[in-house]
Amino acid sequence: MIDVVYYEPNGRITGCKTIQAGMEEQNCPAGSSWYVTTVPVCAIRQRIIVGTGGPEPFARPPMPITHTPLTITTEEDVTITGIPVGAVLTHPDGEDVIDDGDVSWGSAVPGVFILTIEKFPYLGVNLRVEVNPA
Secondary structure, three states: OHHHHHHHHOEEEEEEEOOOOOOOOOOOOOOOOEEEEEOOOOHHHHEEEEEEOOOOEOOOOOOEEEOOOOOOEEEEEEEEOOOOOOOOEEOOOOOEEEOOOOOEEOOOOEEEEEEEEEEOOOOOOOEEEEEEEO
16 A cells, blocks of 8 residues: 555645555546655645645745734724735635735724635635724
8 A cells, every 4th residue: 555645736735545556547636646655744735735846745835924913993903914916815704815915804893803814835824803892
């Protein structure tokens, strides 16, 4: 038996399987590539990417964002900058695709809210925003 990693052309790891040698190609999803590994990739596959120079995985880079303080009042906003264009911001009201690298978010309702930013190949970011009464 061998461990096989399947990945998309952009490097996103889509699956890991332990299979009988010689069955790699038959188990490969359409449009994907594969390689045999001795590294325990499956346990950390959400944090790694397959490089374009070869099949050895490496760490996904952190998202290069900065933000203002995450504790605000109902009259203030959190500003996040450096978001990669095309990233998806998930917030309590839904999802937005970021097209200019910056976003401001606030709430008229006090509480604790999670903002999630996703853009492959970067690691996803979860920001915990605490909104207090003004």
